[in-house]
Amino acid sequence: MEIQSGIICTILFLVICGSAVFIGAGCGQKYTSTSTLTLKQAFENDFYVGAALNYDQVAGKDADAIAVVCKHFNSITPENMLKWVKVHPEPDRYDFEAADQFVAFGEKNNMFIVGHTLIWHHQTPFWVFRDKSGNPVDRETLLERMREHIFTVVGRYKGRIHGWDVVNEAVDVDGKLRRTKWLDIIGEDYIAKAFEYAHEADPNAELYYNDYDMYKRGQVRGVIQLVKDLQEKGIRVDGIGIQGHWGLYFPANDELEMTINELAPLGVKLMVTELELTVLPDAFGYRGADISKSFKAQKRLNPYPKSLPGCMHRKLADRYAELFSLFHKNRGLFSRITFWGVHDGYSWRNEWPIRGRTDYPLLFDRQCKPKPAFDAVTKVVQTDK
Numbered sequence: 001m002e003i004q005s006g007i008i009c010t011i012l013f014l015v016i017c018g019s020a021v022f023i024g025a026g027c028g029q030k031y032t033s034t035s036t037l038t039l040k041q042a043f044e045n046d047f048y049v050g051a052a053l054n055y056d057q058v059a060g061k062d063a064d065a066i067a068v069v070c071k072h073f074n075s076i077t078p079e080n081m082l083k084w085v086k087v088h089p090e091p092d093r094y095d096f097e098a099a100d101q102f103v104a105f106g107e108k109n110n111m112f113i114v115g116h117t118l119i120w121h122h123q124t125p126f127w128v129f130r131d132k133s134g135n136p137v138d139r140e141t142l143l144e145r146m147r148e149h150i151f152t153v154v155g156r157y158k159g160r161i162h163g164w165d166v167v168n169e170a171v172d173v174d175g176k177l178r179r180t181k182w183l184d185i186i187g188e189d190y191i192a193k194a195f196e197y198a199h200e201a202d203p204n205a206e207l208y209y210n211d212y213d214m215y216k217r218g219q220v221r222g223v224i225q226l227v228k229d230l231q232e233k234g235i236r237v238d239g240i241g242i243q244g245h246w247g248l249y250f251p252a253n254d255e256l257e258m259t260i261n262e263l264a265p266l267g268v269k270l271m272v273t274e275l276e277l278t279v280l281p282d283a284f285g286y287r288g289a290d291i292s293k294s295f296k297a298q299k300r301l302n303p304y305p306k307s308l309p310g311c312m313h314r315k316l317a318d319r320y321a322e323l324f325s326l327f328h329k330n331r332g333l334f335s336r337i338t339f340w341g342v343h344d345g346y347s348w349r350n351e352w353p354i355r356g357r358t359d360y361p362l363l364f365d366r367q368c369k370p371k372p373a374f375d376a377v378t379k380v381v382q383t384d385k
Protein backbone atom coordinates (compact mmCIF):
# COMPACT_ATOMS: atom_id res chain seq x y z
CA MET A 1 0.00 0.00 0.00
CA GLU A 2 2.79 2.38 0.99
CA ILE A 3 4.80 1.49 -2.10
CA GLN A 4 1.74 2.03 -4.29
CA SER A 5 0.97 5.45 -2.89
CA GLY A 6 4.65 6.37 -3.24
CA ILE A 7 4.56 5.47 -6.92
CA ILE A 8 1.33 7.40 -7.47
CA CYS A 9 2.84 10.35 -5.71
CA THR A 10 5.98 10.28 -7.84
CA ILE A 11 3.97 10.02 -11.05
CA LEU A 12 1.84 12.93 -9.94
CA PHE A 13 4.94 15.03 -9.38
CA LEU A 14 6.37 14.20 -12.75
CA VAL A 15 3.08 15.16 -14.35
CA ILE A 16 2.66 18.33 -12.34
CA CYS A 17 6.26 19.39 -12.64
CA GLY A 18 6.67 18.55 -16.31
CA SER A 19 10.29 17.86 -17.00
CA ALA A 20 11.42 18.28 -13.40
CA VAL A 21 13.66 15.44 -12.28
CA PHE A 22 13.67 16.44 -8.64
CA ILE A 23 11.33 14.22 -6.70
CA GLY A 24 12.68 14.52 -3.17
CA ALA A 25 11.18 16.60 -0.40
CA GLY A 26 7.62 16.13 -1.62
CA CYS A 27 4.97 13.54 -0.68
CA GLY A 28 6.42 13.33 2.80
CA GLN A 29 9.82 12.13 1.55
CA LYS A 30 12.71 13.49 3.54
CA TYR A 31 15.39 15.47 1.83
CA THR A 32 18.95 14.69 2.85
CA SER A 33 21.44 17.49 2.54
CA THR A 34 24.67 16.67 0.75
CA SER A 35 26.51 19.84 1.75
CA THR A 36 29.67 19.40 3.76
CA LEU A 37 29.78 23.11 4.62
CA THR A 38 27.74 25.19 7.02
CA LEU A 39 26.51 28.56 5.77
CA LYS A 40 29.07 30.51 7.74
CA GLN A 41 31.86 28.25 6.53
CA ALA A 42 30.73 28.60 2.94
CA PHE A 43 30.95 32.39 3.03
CA GLU A 44 33.63 32.85 5.67
CA ASN A 45 35.88 34.87 3.34
CA ASP A 46 33.04 36.88 1.87
CA PHE A 47 30.41 38.24 4.25
CA TYR A 48 28.55 37.49 7.46
CA VAL A 49 25.52 35.25 7.12
CA GLY A 50 22.86 36.33 9.55
CA ALA A 51 19.40 35.40 10.80
CA ALA A 52 16.66 37.39 12.48
CA LEU A 53 15.70 35.86 15.82
CA ASN A 54 12.40 36.11 17.65
CA TYR A 55 11.89 36.11 21.39
CA ASP A 56 10.82 32.46 21.64
CA GLN A 57 14.13 31.47 20.14
CA VAL A 58 16.18 33.69 22.41
CA ALA A 59 14.19 32.41 25.39
CA GLY A 60 15.08 28.83 24.46
CA LYS A 61 11.58 27.72 23.38
CA ASP A 62 12.70 26.80 19.87
CA ALA A 63 15.80 24.73 20.65
CA ASP A 64 16.10 23.23 17.16
CA ALA A 65 16.20 26.71 15.65
CA ILE A 66 18.87 27.81 18.09
CA ALA A 67 20.99 24.78 17.14
CA VAL A 68 20.68 25.84 13.50
CA VAL A 69 21.61 29.43 14.37
CA CYS A 70 24.73 28.36 16.27
CA LYS A 71 25.82 26.01 13.53
CA HIS A 72 25.14 28.13 10.44
CA PHE A 73 25.02 31.84 11.27
CA ASN A 74 27.56 34.34 12.53
CA SER A 75 25.32 37.39 12.78
CA ILE A 76 21.94 37.98 14.40
CA THR A 77 19.26 40.67 14.18
CA PRO A 78 16.28 40.91 16.55
CA GLU A 79 13.03 40.52 14.62
CA ASN A 80 11.08 42.75 17.02
CA MET A 81 12.89 42.89 20.35
CA LEU A 82 14.57 46.26 19.82
CA LYS A 83 11.72 48.07 18.12
CA TRP A 84 10.53 51.19 19.93
CA VAL A 85 7.17 49.70 20.84
CA LYS A 86 8.84 46.75 22.57
CA VAL A 87 11.71 48.44 24.28
CA HIS A 88 10.17 51.79 25.19
CA PRO A 89 6.41 51.23 25.37
CA GLU A 90 5.64 54.17 27.66
CA PRO A 91 7.32 57.56 28.14
CA ASP A 92 9.03 56.63 31.39
CA ARG A 93 9.30 52.91 30.94
CA TYR A 94 11.92 50.90 29.10
CA ASP A 95 11.78 47.11 28.91
CA PHE A 96 15.12 45.60 28.03
CA GLU A 97 14.47 42.06 29.21
CA ALA A 98 14.19 40.45 25.77
CA ALA A 99 16.83 42.65 24.14
CA ASP A 100 19.33 41.92 26.93
CA GLN A 101 18.88 38.18 26.37
CA PHE A 102 19.27 38.64 22.64
CA VAL A 103 22.55 40.54 23.00
CA ALA A 104 23.87 38.08 25.60
CA PHE A 105 23.12 35.21 23.21
CA GLY A 106 25.04 36.93 20.41
CA GLU A 107 28.01 37.65 22.66
CA LYS A 108 28.12 34.14 24.02
CA ASN A 109 28.28 32.80 20.49
CA ASN A 110 30.71 35.41 19.22
CA MET A 111 28.35 36.84 16.63
CA PHE A 112 28.11 40.14 14.79
CA ILE A 113 25.12 41.69 16.52
CA VAL A 114 22.80 44.04 14.66
CA GLY A 115 20.42 46.48 16.35
CA HIS A 116 17.12 46.90 14.53
CA THR A 117 15.71 49.54 14.41
CA LEU A 118 15.86 53.00 15.99
CA ILE A 119 13.63 55.27 13.90
CA TRP A 120 10.70 53.89 11.90
CA HIS A 121 7.12 54.92 11.21
CA HIS A 122 5.76 51.49 12.19
CA GLN A 123 5.92 49.82 15.60
CA THR A 124 6.43 53.16 17.32
CA PRO A 125 3.85 53.94 20.03
CA PHE A 126 1.41 56.84 19.60
CA TRP A 127 2.64 58.57 22.73
CA VAL A 128 5.92 59.40 21.02
CA PHE A 129 4.19 61.94 18.78
CA ARG A 130 1.57 63.29 21.21
CA ASP A 131 1.47 65.44 24.32
CA LYS A 132 -0.57 64.55 27.42
CA SER A 133 -3.73 66.03 25.90
CA GLY A 134 -3.29 64.01 22.71
CA ASN A 135 -2.14 66.91 20.53
CA PRO A 136 0.87 66.54 18.24
CA VAL A 137 4.11 67.58 19.93
CA ASP A 138 6.36 70.25 18.43
CA ARG A 139 9.71 69.70 16.64
CA GLU A 140 11.87 70.34 19.71
CA THR A 141 9.92 67.92 21.89
CA LEU A 142 10.06 65.16 19.30
CA LEU A 143 13.77 65.71 18.70
CA GLU A 144 14.38 65.50 22.42
CA ARG A 145 12.37 62.26 22.64
CA MET A 146 14.30 60.84 19.71
CA ARG A 147 17.61 61.82 21.28
CA GLU A 148 16.71 60.40 24.67
CA HIS A 149 15.53 57.11 23.13
CA ILE A 150 18.61 56.70 20.95
CA PHE A 151 21.00 57.58 23.78
CA THR A 152 19.30 55.16 26.15
CA VAL A 153 19.05 52.23 23.75
CA VAL A 154 22.31 52.58 21.83
CA GLY A 155 24.10 53.65 25.02
CA ARG A 156 22.98 50.54 26.88
CA TYR A 157 24.60 48.28 24.29
CA LYS A 158 27.62 50.46 23.51
CA GLY A 159 30.47 48.30 22.26
CA ARG A 160 28.20 45.23 22.27
CA ILE A 161 25.82 45.85 19.37
CA HIS A 162 28.09 46.23 16.37
CA GLY A 163 25.80 47.87 13.83
CA TRP A 164 22.47 49.71 13.97
CA ASP A 165 19.67 50.14 11.45
CA VAL A 166 19.33 53.78 12.44
CA VAL A 167 16.49 54.75 10.13
CA ASN A 168 14.12 52.29 8.48
CA GLU A 169 12.03 52.88 5.35
CA ALA A 170 12.19 56.69 5.16
CA VAL A 171 12.05 56.80 1.36
CA ASP A 172 8.99 56.10 -0.76
CA VAL A 173 8.97 54.30 -4.09
CA ASP A 174 8.85 57.63 -5.99
CA GLY A 175 12.17 58.55 -4.38
CA LYS A 176 10.68 61.24 -2.14
CA LEU A 177 10.82 61.10 1.62
CA ARG A 178 7.90 59.07 2.97
CA ARG A 179 5.21 61.10 4.72
CA THR A 180 5.51 60.06 8.35
CA LYS A 181 5.02 61.74 11.70
CA TRP A 182 8.80 62.03 11.96
CA LEU A 183 8.91 64.02 8.74
CA ASP A 184 5.77 66.04 9.43
CA ILE A 185 6.80 67.14 12.91
CA ILE A 186 10.58 67.43 12.72
CA GLY A 187 11.15 68.07 9.03
CA GLU A 188 13.64 66.52 6.59
CA ASP A 189 16.58 66.69 8.95
CA TYR A 190 15.08 64.06 11.27
CA ILE A 191 17.18 61.45 9.47
CA ALA A 192 20.42 63.41 9.88
CA LYS A 193 19.61 63.95 13.56
CA ALA A 194 18.99 60.25 14.15
CA PHE A 195 22.36 59.36 12.63
CA GLU A 196 24.12 62.10 14.64
CA TYR A 197 22.58 60.94 17.93
CA ALA A 198 23.40 57.30 17.22
CA HIS A 199 26.99 58.19 16.41
CA GLU A 200 27.33 60.22 19.59
CA ALA A 201 25.83 57.41 21.65
CA ASP A 202 28.30 54.83 20.31
CA PRO A 203 31.04 56.26 18.09
CA ASN A 204 32.32 52.79 17.19
CA ALA A 205 29.05 51.23 16.08
CA GLU A 206 28.34 50.96 12.36
CA LEU A 207 25.30 52.93 11.26
CA TYR A 208 22.96 51.85 8.47
CA TYR A 209 20.03 53.08 6.44
CA ASN A 210 17.61 50.21 5.67
CA ASP A 211 14.77 49.99 3.11
CA TYR A 212 12.63 47.75 0.87
CA ASP A 213 11.74 47.96 -2.85
CA MET A 214 15.45 48.45 -3.43
CA TYR A 215 15.20 47.14 -6.97
CA LYS A 216 12.80 49.83 -8.17
CA ARG A 217 14.59 52.74 -9.80
CA GLY A 218 12.73 55.54 -7.98
CA GLN A 219 13.36 53.92 -4.63
CA VAL A 220 17.05 53.35 -5.27
CA ARG A 221 17.61 56.90 -6.54
CA GLY A 222 15.80 58.34 -3.53
CA VAL A 223 18.01 56.35 -1.16
CA ILE A 224 21.15 57.39 -3.04
CA GLN A 225 20.12 61.05 -2.79
CA LEU A 226 19.44 60.66 0.92
CA VAL A 227 22.80 59.03 1.64
CA LYS A 228 24.66 61.57 -0.51
CA ASP A 229 23.00 64.42 1.38
CA LEU A 230 24.07 62.89 4.68
CA GLN A 231 27.61 62.32 3.44
CA GLU A 232 27.83 65.93 2.23
CA LYS A 233 26.86 67.10 5.70
CA GLY A 234 29.71 65.02 7.10
CA ILE A 235 27.35 62.55 8.77
CA ARG A 236 28.58 59.04 9.20
CA VAL A 237 26.69 56.37 7.25
CA ASP A 238 28.44 53.01 7.12
CA GLY A 239 26.04 50.96 5.12
CA ILE A 240 22.80 50.53 3.23
CA GLY A 241 20.52 47.64 4.09
CA ILE A 242 18.61 46.18 1.18
CA GLN A 243 15.64 44.38 2.67
CA GLY A 244 15.11 41.16 0.74
CA HIS A 245 11.40 40.42 1.09
CA TRP A 246 11.37 38.90 -2.37
CA GLY A 247 9.92 35.97 -4.25
CA LEU A 248 10.60 33.32 -6.86
CA TYR A 249 9.88 35.72 -9.70
CA PHE A 250 11.03 39.09 -8.44
CA PRO A 251 13.19 41.09 -8.46
CA ALA A 252 14.80 40.40 -11.81
CA ASN A 253 18.54 39.77 -11.61
CA ASP A 254 19.34 42.74 -13.84
CA GLU A 255 17.27 45.02 -11.59
CA LEU A 256 19.37 43.93 -8.64
CA GLU A 257 22.60 44.26 -10.56
CA MET A 258 21.61 47.78 -11.48
CA THR A 259 20.92 48.54 -7.82
CA ILE A 260 24.34 47.24 -6.81
CA ASN A 261 26.07 49.23 -9.55
CA GLU A 262 24.24 52.41 -8.63
CA LEU A 263 24.91 52.07 -4.89
CA ALA A 264 28.56 51.08 -5.19
CA PRO A 265 29.94 54.61 -5.88
CA LEU A 266 28.60 55.78 -2.50
CA GLY A 267 31.48 53.84 -0.96
CA VAL A 268 29.40 52.37 1.87
CA LYS A 269 28.92 48.73 2.79
CA LEU A 270 25.94 46.96 1.26
CA MET A 271 23.97 44.30 3.04
CA VAL A 272 20.88 42.25 2.36
CA THR A 273 19.13 42.60 5.67
CA GLU A 274 15.81 40.78 5.53
CA LEU A 275 16.06 37.99 2.99
CA GLU A 276 13.30 35.49 2.30
CA LEU A 277 11.72 34.31 -0.95
CA THR A 278 8.01 33.65 -0.90
CA VAL A 279 6.93 30.72 -3.07
CA LEU A 280 3.27 31.72 -2.91
CA PRO A 281 1.24 33.60 -5.50
CA ASP A 282 1.30 37.40 -5.20
CA ALA A 283 -1.47 38.86 -3.11
CA PHE A 284 -3.41 40.61 -5.85
CA GLY A 285 -0.22 41.87 -7.45
CA TYR A 286 1.33 43.35 -4.29
CA ARG A 287 5.11 42.83 -4.08
CA GLY A 288 6.24 45.51 -1.64
CA ALA A 289 6.92 45.02 2.09
CA ASP A 290 4.64 47.53 3.77
CA ILE A 291 3.66 45.71 6.96
CA SER A 292 0.34 47.58 7.17
CA LYS A 293 -0.94 45.85 3.99
CA SER A 294 -3.36 43.02 4.46
CA PHE A 295 -5.42 41.14 1.88
CA LYS A 296 -8.32 38.72 2.15
CA ALA A 297 -7.53 35.02 2.24
CA GLN A 298 -8.47 32.90 -0.78
CA LYS A 299 -7.84 29.19 -1.21
CA ARG A 300 -6.15 29.63 -4.58
CA LEU A 301 -3.60 31.93 -2.95
CA ASN A 302 -2.56 29.19 -0.50
CA PRO A 303 -1.70 26.33 -2.83
CA TYR A 304 0.66 24.29 -0.58
CA PRO A 305 -1.03 24.03 2.82
CA LYS A 306 0.48 20.60 3.60
CA SER A 307 3.84 20.41 1.85
CA LEU A 308 5.81 21.92 -0.98
CA PRO A 309 6.07 19.87 -4.18
CA GLY A 310 9.55 18.83 -5.25
CA CYS A 311 9.46 21.00 -8.36
CA MET A 312 8.80 24.06 -6.22
CA HIS A 313 11.70 23.14 -3.96
CA ARG A 314 13.83 23.01 -7.10
CA LYS A 315 12.62 26.43 -8.22
CA LEU A 316 13.37 27.91 -4.82
CA ALA A 317 16.82 26.32 -4.83
CA ASP A 318 17.61 27.67 -8.30
CA ARG A 319 16.44 31.15 -7.35
CA TYR A 320 18.48 31.20 -4.16
CA ALA A 321 21.50 29.98 -6.13
CA GLU A 322 21.08 32.82 -8.65
CA LEU A 323 20.87 35.40 -5.89
CA PHE A 324 23.82 34.06 -3.94
CA SER A 325 25.89 33.94 -7.13
CA LEU A 326 25.17 37.63 -7.50
CA PHE A 327 26.02 38.37 -3.86
CA HIS A 328 29.17 36.28 -4.10
CA LYS A 329 30.24 37.98 -7.31
CA ASN A 330 29.88 41.29 -5.45
CA ARG A 331 31.43 40.05 -2.22
CA GLY A 332 33.73 43.07 -2.07
CA LEU A 333 30.64 45.25 -1.64
CA PHE A 334 28.43 43.07 0.57
CA SER A 335 29.35 42.79 4.22
CA ARG A 336 26.37 40.71 5.35
CA ILE A 337 23.42 38.67 4.07
CA THR A 338 20.78 38.23 6.76
CA PHE A 339 17.74 35.95 6.43
CA TRP A 340 14.51 37.20 7.93
CA GLY A 341 13.98 34.21 10.17
CA VAL A 342 15.61 30.84 10.77
CA HIS A 343 13.07 28.33 9.46
CA ASP A 344 9.82 28.30 7.50
CA GLY A 345 7.63 27.66 10.53
CA TYR A 346 8.34 31.03 12.08
CA SER A 347 8.47 33.21 8.97
CA TRP A 348 6.19 36.27 8.97
CA ARG A 349 5.37 35.28 5.38
CA ASN A 350 2.91 32.73 6.74
CA GLU A 351 0.80 35.65 7.98
CA TRP A 352 1.57 38.50 5.59
CA PRO A 353 0.23 39.99 3.40
CA ILE A 354 -2.49 37.35 3.76
CA ARG A 355 -3.13 35.66 7.07
CA GLY A 356 -3.00 31.90 7.57
CA ARG A 357 -1.07 30.79 4.50
CA THR A 358 1.71 28.20 4.47
CA ASP A 359 4.87 29.58 2.93
CA TYR A 360 8.33 28.07 2.48
CA PRO A 361 10.63 31.07 2.06
CA LEU A 362 13.80 30.12 3.99
CA LEU A 363 16.62 27.58 3.75
CA PHE A 364 15.44 25.42 6.68
CA ASP A 365 12.06 23.67 6.84
CA ARG A 366 9.58 23.51 9.72
CA GLN A 367 11.63 20.75 11.35
CA CYS A 368 14.75 22.91 10.99
CA LYS A 369 16.16 20.55 8.39
CA PRO A 370 18.13 21.96 5.44
CA LYS A 371 16.13 22.19 2.23
CA PRO A 372 17.43 21.75 -1.33
CA ALA A 373 17.77 25.56 -1.35
CA PHE A 374 20.35 25.29 1.43
CA ASP A 375 22.51 22.96 -0.64
CA ALA A 376 22.12 25.20 -3.67
CA VAL A 377 23.39 28.18 -1.68
CA THR A 378 26.44 26.46 -0.24
CA LYS A 379 27.22 24.99 -3.66
CA VAL A 380 27.44 28.47 -5.18
CA VAL A 381 30.68 29.12 -3.37
CA GLN A 382 32.16 25.75 -4.18
CA THR A 383 31.37 26.30 -7.85
CA ASP A 384 32.77 29.85 -7.80
CA LYS A 385 35.91 28.75 -5.97
Ligand code: GLA
Residues within 6 Å of the ligand: 079, 116, 168, 212, 243, 274, 289, 291, 348
Ligand atom coordinates in the same frame (compact mmCIF):
# COMPACT_ATOMS: atom_id res chain seq x y z
C1 GLA B 1 10.11 45.39 7.74
C2 GLA B 1 10.88 45.70 8.99
C3 GLA B 1 11.16 44.47 9.79
C4 GLA B 1 9.95 43.56 9.89
C5 GLA B 1 9.48 43.23 8.52
C6 GLA B 1 8.30 42.32 8.56
O1 GLA B 1 10.87 44.96 6.72
O2 GLA B 1 12.09 46.34 8.74
O3 GLA B 1 11.53 44.83 11.08
O4 GLA B 1 8.94 44.16 10.63
O5 GLA B 1 9.10 44.44 7.89
O6 GLA B 1 8.51 41.22 9.36
